[in-house]
Amino acid sequence: MAETTADEVPQLQERPKRIDARRNKQSLLDAAAAVFTKSGVDAPVREIAAKAGVGMGTIYRHFPTRSDLVVAVYRHQVEACAEAGPRLLRESDTPEAALRAWVALFVNFLVTKHGLASALHGDNAGSDALHAYFVDRLVPACEALLHAALAQSQNSSTINAYSVLKGIGNLCVGAATDPNYDADRLVQNLISGVLLQTSP
Amino acid sequence: MAETTADEVPQLQERPKRIDARRNKQSLLDAAAAVFTKSGVDAPVREIAAKAGVGMGTIYRHFPTRSDLVVAVYRHQVEACAEAGPRLLRESDTPEAALRAWVALFVNFLVTKHGLASALHGDNAGSDALHAYFVDRLVPACEALLHAALAQSQNSSTINAYSVLKGIGNLCVGAATDPNYDADRLVQNLISGVLLQTSP
DNA sequence: TGTTTTCCGGAACGCTGTTCCGTATAGTTC
DNA sequence: GAACTATACGGAACAGCGTTCCGGAAAACA
DSSP states (O other): OOOOGGGTSOOTTOOOOOHHHHHHHHHHHHHHHHHHHHHOTTOOHHHHHHHHTOOHHHHHHHSSSHHHHHHHHHHHHHHHHHHHHHHHHHHSSSHHHHHHHHHHHHHHHHHHSTTHHHHTSOTTTTOOHHHHHHHHHHHHHHHHHHHHHHHHTTOOOOOOHHHHHHHHHHHTTTTTTOTTOOHHHHHHHHHHHHHHOOOO | OOOOGGGTSOOTTOOOOOHHHHHHHHHHHHHHHHHHHHHOTTOOHHHHHHHHTOOHHHHHHHSSSHHHHHHHHHHHHHHHHHHHHHHHHHHSSSHHHHHHHHHHHHHHHHHHSTTHHHHTSOTTTTOOHHHHHHHHHHHHHHHHHHHHHHHHTTOOOOOOHHHHHHHHHHHTTTTTTOTTOOHHHHHHHHHHHHHHOOOO
16 A cells, blocks of 8 residues: 655655654555545545545645546556566466456456546646556556567567557546446457457 | 527427527537637637627526537537448448448547547436437447448347447547547457457 | 754635526517 | 517626645654
8 A cells, every 4th residue: 555665765865754744645545545446536635635634735745746646546556467467478378368368457457446547548738647657557568468469360560559558548438337338348359459450 | 500490490389589599509609619629629618608709607508518519519510420320331332341431430520529539428427418419329320330240241249339339439539639549540440359259 | 942844734726617696688569 | 769578698606626825833853
């Protein structure tokens, strides 16, 4: 639940944060995690601050933007997803199976976190921390899997891993709240189509 | 540009709207169309009212919700898209070609209207006029094309046309503002995957 | 304990979509 | 043309959002 200890432990030439600051940051992370799972990622910042027993100023000092808080809350799961890529590639029967398993993992992650997929769009002039973090960590993982799967089927087409990843994320939008919408199936269909495509 | 004349012409037992009311409604539709293409579908309501030279009350009397205004502005193009379905099915070489052409049409429509795809998510407890209208008009068209294409390839799998249509719409989110994201290609890949899938 | 540095709380700001109501005006009747 | 009524208008006001600001509290240090 805690963030990397990078900013909680004294760096060279830096004093440690005050203990109430560290305590509040942790309360905020816990409260945010709870509120996000209950009311979705779009829950008001005030609600999180209230649940953590903290003022508005405090939340914005620790997390300069709403997006940063979301990143901090889901950092571990995103990291786990990124690290699952190479592992699946090693342990699966075929590269395509590895890709499909990884994608299912990613989809499950997005769908169970209500509103995360919608929040992923880099609305704010491309400087959206959430979007940037997902891209940074997951595009390389996705790319490796895609290349391996394409090589397996001797498909020499060029793929844009970023594009595919964003497509998967987009397909997950609204999946949790719409019982008639089957994101899982569509994503697997999309993968089929991507692997099938001929080089341009 | 004008709406259907349904509510501008006197119905039985109904008096015609006042002429300033009709004039303002038209001004609003024109202003909204202009603002939407300039600033995207998410443009503030105040901006549209200002451009039309009209107050806040007026805009909400004619269009009870932001969503209704968007529907009114794009009604003709959605209608055209719906009607293109049967026509393409008649004039194309194969049902699959018709489906792909229709999907390309739909994608082009969504992508050129900045923000329309994002606005399509039924946020407001399912009572979103925009979402409902799109579903009403386009799901049947999409369904006919899908069935025809599946029959062609002797694929007996069941498809959920609503799911596929929503998936296509989702894939278009952010397509206009992200040069690295190729929605067109992904959508065609998705169609490939959907047509390829085996019955469950 | 006294001083300094850091951090906190919550009111306030600017931006949304939407509602409300006193006022203006088109349509109707004389 | 004047008087009257139903209809529509304008824009201030409301609620809710993310974010900023700053006087005051509290931790760390001497």
